[in-house]
Amino acid sequence: MAASNFIDYVKFCSRSGAGGNGSVHFRREKHVPKGGPDGGDGGRGGHVILRGNAQLWTLLHLKYKKHVIAERGKNGEGGRRKGADGQDVVLEVPVGTVARESETGEFRCEITEDGQEFVLTPGGRGGLGNDHFKTATNQAPHFAQTGGEGTEEWIILELKLLADVGLVGFPNAGKSTLLASLSAARPEIADYAFTTLVPNLGVVAYRDGKSFVMADIPGIIEGAAEGKGLGLRFLRHIERNSILLFLVPADAAHIGEQYAVLLAELERYNPELLDKRRILAISKADLLDAELMKALESEIPKDIPHLFLSAVSGFQLPLLKDLIWKSLQ
Template sequence: MASSNFIDYVKINVKSGSGGAGSLHFRREKHVEKGGPDGGDGGRGGHVILKGSSQLWTLLHLKYTKHIKAFDGKGGEGGRRTGAIGKDITLEVPLGTVARDAETGEQLFEITEDGQEIILLKGGRGGLGNDHFKSATNQTPQHAQRGEAGLESWVILELKVLADVGLVGFPNAGKSTLLAAVSAAKPEIADYPFTTLVPNLGVVAYRDYKSFVMADIPGIIEGASQGKGLGLRFLRHIERNSILLFLVPATSEDVNAEYETLLNELTIYNPSLLDKNRILAISKTDILSEEERNDLAKTIPAGIPHLFISSVTQEGIEQLKDRIWNAINNPLSA
């Protein structure tokens, strides 16, 4: 997933089609001097629809499409013929896409399943033909309805990455290295902060051909919940993860303080994130001596499952997979 191609936020103007007008028409045939009303109804306008696609990972295809309009319905005709329905416009989006009203910020709905379709804006109803307005006292109605106008709105589409496990940590904590070690993902890895500029997904193979999805979220810094660093742009991706894997390197000056800072940023952004299962992994432990490891273990926060890992030597990786798999499938026992 190239960084230049990962787009997780777009603002678009959408407009549904207007309904066709009902027909004002009277039956005219040879030998029928005064035929009754037979005006057909107008066709409804086209809907604007969002459809989930598991083949998409980004909103890039919508970045340069700011105005989207469905087609208008056709007018009714004589002989009680109904006008054609306006063509719908279907926009395919990645799973995890949330639609919001651009003015109020209200969440309209979210797309979470492949093939799921939800109408974003309904097309206008077609007008009734004059055939509907005949009565015993009005046998030649000179009236037919206009079609209902289509709706128009500015809509924000946000992508929240769908993954079982979200990696949470400061820049250069070893998240990309871990993802590369446990999956076939190939994130950019280097020894400087903010190497990861977009979320990376990796499918982690587990025992007996099982698997789960892990997401490497760009590094959080203190103040991210107020928009510092990469800020709010990527914090929303953590909302969809069922498990949060906190990664703190063994080289940290204070593992406990770093964990608490990360937890605080998530709490400020969205307190409900505290309800998710959390696992703490101390990375880069291959550089520690046995004595240093024992000293470090004494500083680990109480009450949170933790373990020591090394993506380089593979130490603790299988135990980490076991812990994650158990948390995914037995959340109450994690």
């Protein structure tokens, strides 16, 4: 997924169609000089609808769509003929998309399934024709109901990636290298911080045709929950993951302290993230021998499953997949 093509945030003006007006009409036929009112109803205004599409992975196709305008409903006609409803506008979005009101931030909907639909901005109601207003004392009403106005609102769409496992770590911890080793994903890899600028997804093959999806989230730094670095922009993607795989390099100053900082940033962003299952992987273990690994055990928190691994040499990668699969079940 190219960096320039991954868009996980869009803002646009959503305008539904106004309803058509009801008709003022009277039946006029030969030999029926006073046929009475027969004005038809106006059609409803078009909705703006969100529909989930599992084949989409980004909001790129909506990036330049700043105004979404649904069609107005047609007016009613004589002979009790109802006006046509305004044509709906259907916006297909990736599964995992959340819609909010721009001004208030109010939650509107969450698209979690392929084909799921939600009426984001309802169209105006159609007005009633004069046929509905006849009474015993007013058998020839010369009025009808006007159609309801459409609604105009600014909407924000945010994409939260759906993945089984989310990779969490500081920049240059080896997350992209691990994803490339376990899956067919080919994220950019380089020996400098913030190589990964967008989340990357990879499908990891397991035994007997089974698989799980892993997401490489751009590196978190201390203060990410307050907006430092790239963390705040991408922390929301972690909310969707079933398991958080923390990656700390073996050459870190103190493994336990780095893990604690990462955990603290997640807690500041959303305390519910601490309820997710966690695994700690110490990467770049090809730099260590057995004696050093044993010495580093004292730095590792006791309340989390952990293992040493190397994405370059493949050391303990099968064991990591076993651990993840067992946790997912």
